[in-house]
Structures are given as structure tokens and as C-alpha cells.
Amino acid sequence: NKKGFIFDLDGVIVDTAKYHFLAWKKLANDLGIDFTEDQNEQLKGVSRVKSLEKILNWGGVSISEEEFLQLMDKKNTDYLSYIETMTEDEILVDVPKVLNLLKVENQGLALGSASKNARTILKKVELFDKFDSIVDGTNVTKAKPDPEVFIIAAENLEIAPEKCIVFEDSIAGIQAANAANMISIGIGQKDVLSEADYVFKDFSEISEEFITQLINKH
Ligand code: BG6
Ligand code: MG
Numbered sequence: 001n002k003k004g005f006i007f008d009l010d011g012v013i014v015d016t017a018k019y020h021f022l023a024w025k026k027l028a029n030d031l032g033i034d035f036t037e038d039q040n041e042q043l044k045g046v047s048r049v050k051s052l053e054k055i056l057n058w059g060g061v062s063i064s065e066e067e068f069l070q071l072m073d074k075k076n077t078d079y080l081s082y083i084e085t086m087t088e089d090e091i092l093v094d095v096p097k098v099l100n101l102l103k104v105e106n107q108g109l110a111l112g113s114a115s116k117n118a119r120t121i122l123k124k125v126e127l128f129d130k131f132d133s134i135v136d137g138t139n140v141t142k143a144k145p146d147p148e149v150f151i152i153a154a155e156n157l158e159i160a161p162e163k164c165i166v167f168e169d170s171i172a173g174i175q176a177a178n179a180a181n182m183i184s185i186g187i188g189q190k191d192v193l194s195e196a197d198y199v200f201k202d203f204s205e206i207s208e209e210f211i212t213q214l215i216n217k218h
Helices: 017-030 037-043 048-059 063-084 096-106 118-124 146-157 171-179 208-216
Strands: 004-007 106-110 133-135 164-168 184-187 198-200
Touching: 004 146, 017 037, 017 048, 017 063, 037 048, 037 171, 048 063, 063 198, 096 208, 106 146, 118 133, 118 146, 133 146, 146 164, 146 171, 171 184, 171 198
Parallel strands: 004 106, 004 164, 106 133, 164 184, 184 198
Antiparallel strands: none
């Protein structure tokens, strides 16, 4: 009984969601635009381009295409400076435990991230070789909540979408998983991720029994 387990990266495997937040907040504030926690939730899982479009929209600010590209570059440079010294220490609690369990159980393992920096980060935290397939922002044309990233991951694993399980910390990602007809598991707060099939605060709350049930579900 083989299932496909698809992991988002930022905010699920590593604690990089806080760095994306810091970089976007700085950019928004520099433009004189307020940036709240609530707005940040709406940017989680969303591509770099879409995120900047939303921020400009919230602030009612319009800029030239050239400036738009410069700002995207600047945000990424800031972000890269935050993750420069990142190590395995920033892997979130019990993620390696769950990955190892799934490996032992011979399950399909994929990464499904919106980030163009995903491969760099996986190498930094030494998890690059853990996945059978990596699908990230360099492999997709449509951003979450579009299901494309997860559909491609399932195809690469050669497992039907209905037999895939997605771990996500973002509203857009949960919507993408649901749209792909996959089981959606939210990592974070129940009230924020209310559209998910299940929600856990973090992987320490996910028992071996729960994983076994997911594997044996028909
Ligand atoms: C997602 C993050 O994983 O990747 C978003 O949740 C981020 O915050 C998006 O904007 C794109 O990432 P990057 O690294 O390509 O700018
Ligand atoms: Mg995420």
C-alpha cells in the first residue's frame, strides 16, 4: 500500500516562514505600506511575483515594471541574507522522525514548494537526498492555490492524487491540496487552516499510529 506524501518547505520543514515575513514587512514598510500578521498569512505559500502584487495592491501603490523587478530582487537578496547561515538546526521539530518513518514504510516522498530557493535550502539543511521528487517554484507556471505543484509531484511519484497526502502551513497550500483531491494536513493554527482535513500544531503532535492509518487508508 503505497501513498505519496508531499511536503511544503517554508514553514513545514524549516522555519523560513519567519524570514519571508521579515523581508516582505521591510519591503512594504519602506514603501509606506502597513503589513499585518493577517496579511502575512495571505502571502504564505504564494509566489514571489503574486506576493509583491498583493502588497502593492493593499497599499494602493503602483510602480513601473522595472521597479517591480528591482523590488523582487531586493526582497530575495534580503531573504537570502537571512538564510545564509542556516543549518540543520532550523529543521522543525520531529520532521526527520516522520521522514524516516515514511522511508522505512517505503512510501513516496516529494517536496511541493512555491519557492525558487527550495533546492538551496534543502541542501543547507541536508535533506536534499530524502525526497524521491522535488517540485518547486522553478518547475511550475501556476502559483498555489492552483494545484499544479502537487499534481506534478504526484505524477513524478507515479501515485494517483487521491492517494497523496499534503503537509502545508499556508491557506493557499491547503486550498491547492484540496483542489488536487489530496488529503490536506495543516501544520499551524486550526482557526487559520480551517479548510484542512486535519490540523496539527507541529509534527510532534503527529503520532506513528496516525501516519500508519494514512498509509493503510484505501
Ligand atoms: C513559499 C513561501 O514557500 O515560497 C512564500 O511560503 C514565498 O512566502 C514563496 O514568497 C516564493 O519563494 P521564493 O523563495 O521563490 O521567493
Ligand atoms: Mg509554506
